[in-house]
Amino acid sequence: MDLAEYKGIYVIAEQFEGKLRNVSFELLGQARVLADTIGDEVGAILIGKDVKPLAQELIAHGAHKVYVYDDPKLENYNTTAYAKVICDFFHEEKPNVFLVGATNIGRDLGPRIANSLQTGLTADCTGLAVDDDGKTIVWTRPALGGNIMAEIICPDNRPQMGTVRPNVFKKPEADPNAKGEVIEKTANLSDADFMTKFVELIKMGGEGIKIEEADVIVSGGRGMNGPEPFTGMLKDLADVLGGAVGASRAAVDAGWIDALHQVGQTGKTVGPKIYIACGISGAIQHLAGMSGSDCVIAINKDEDAPIFKVCDYGIVGDAFKIVPLLTAAIKKI
């Protein structure tokens, strides 16, 4: 393989019901940083039905080029069909790097593409940089239960690829005047490329703001002692702040709240403006998911809890007393 033939850092953009996911913008921002170092350009691949109007948004967030596969057959995500489209794209355009969001779809699609193209994939990355050689991507991800950070490279194959957690990188400011190229492509698909059939979309997690997208998260841990606070006092505080309820794995494992709310290494990575941790000790695996928060407020009755080492504001006390007081005080503002 002549590596010099492979050019461009490509974000596999993800959209749902006509709205681009924030992680696609975050990846475009970081792709620009990598591309500036390597001396390369940034592209995006956009797949779906009636998605062409979204191309300009990708350009506004950093893409020089957007390749659009707009096809009624691609309306609903389909692992094998989407993977075929992207593998065909690889053979035609010879990209150097694929960046994929570590979302449910990205975690399904990324390995399928990597396997088909016989290249490596670093899953669930929390860091992306350029190696000292000025051209190889260094993918960083937690390993051994979050106790070390592994740095992984793919020196001999192309594309270099990985899935990257949402909220690891800041979403860049949109530049409405940004200019880029929109290239319409045709998906070459037969019925055999759709190995599964879309039957019905059942939305999980109910109404309300998702923790990945929330500006404020009020999270509860084992200290909440049961499910009631998650639908009661924590939700009340989240509601007055226009936020969402999160949880530690201990709370999720106890069955007090759905796993969709779990923050941490095996849960979601979040990046709110304010993260309020109630009855959460601050284990390294929890911190892995929320350390990108702008401001962390911890409420814990143990003054030695590790969460106090990483918070901006700490309140030593019983969350069952403090949280309702906070809610009442904020309501008065």
Ligand code: FAD
């Ligand atoms: P605890 O550590 O038991 O802490 C409870 C805290 O509540 C204590 O500090 C206590 O002082 C306080 N408290 C009790 N009562 C009150 C009260 N009334 N008011 C105020 N404070 C009170 N964990 C995650 O969260 N997310 C993950 O994604 C995750 N992934 C993991 C992956 C691996 C491979 C492993 C090994 C572990 C993972 N964990 C994860 C688990 C993690 O190690 C911790 O066990 C977990 O985060 C602890 O949850 P906690 O802080 O709620 O509970």
